[in-house]
Amino acid sequence: MDVALWIIAGLLALVALAGGLTKTFMPLDKLAQHDGAAWTRGASPTFVRALGILEILAAIGLTLPAVFDVAPVLVPVTAACWIALMIGTMITHGRLGQAKLALVNVVYLALATFVVVGRFGTTPFTA
Template sequence: MNLALWIVAGVLAAVMFFGGVTKLAVPKERLAAAPAGGWTGDASAAFVKTLGALEVLAAVGVIVPAAVGVAPVMVPVTAVCWVLLMVGAMVTHLRRHERTAVLANVTYLVMAAFVAWGRF
């Protein structure tokens, strides 16, 4: 079980990190032109960058506390926050009729819920 939790947390951390870095590094106009990125056209650049920074921090929060043994309760707390973020992402993509993005969000939500359940 512990191995499965580490694998799922690692995959989630990779998704969080690369998604966050993309939002931080790529201009909003290019993000808006990407598949399932149209929502960024409706958001401010500051919101997109803030969301990117939070995703990078979440990538750290879902791995590092358990790896170093300092405040390991932050792992499930971070996973619960990711669940809430995915609910918001699903609502956004549903409003835009982006069904494929919603399926990805559901997958990440289930993975984060598994990590939260397993680490609490």
Template sequence: MTTSLWIASGVLALVAVSGGANKLIMSKAKLAAFPGAGWTVNVPTGFIRSLGVLELLAAAGLILPVALHLAPVMTPVTAVCWILLMVGAMIAHLRAG
């Protein structure tokens, strides 16, 4: 069970790092060119960057607490928050068409 949780946390962390890094590094025009990222045209750049920072923090929250033995309860809390964030993103994408 522990191994499967580490794998799931690692995959979620990789997704969060890649999405967060893209939102921090790439311009709005480049982000909007990606499939499913057309929403970036209608929001301020600061909002996109903030989402990138939050995704990087989520990646850290999934891995670091258990890896460093600091408040390991934060890993499942972060995972639940990440799931809620993704549900919100799905709703936003469905509303935007």
């Protein structure tokens, strides 16, 4: 179970890092051309960049606290925050009629839930 939790947290961290780097560093006009980022057309640049930075921080929070054994409780806390982000993302994609993208976010939400339950309950780092 521990290995599965590490793998899933790592995969979620990669997803968060990719999304965060894209939102933080890609020119917004280029980002808005992609179907998955259509929501950025109506968002302020500051909001998009802030969301990107939060996703980069999520990537860090899903892995590094446990890797360095410094406040590893931050891993499930970050996963819980990722769940909240995925709920907002699903709502946004749903409003834009992007059901396939919303379903991808459901998968990310389920994986994050697995990490939360696993690290707070069945397989905490302190075990």
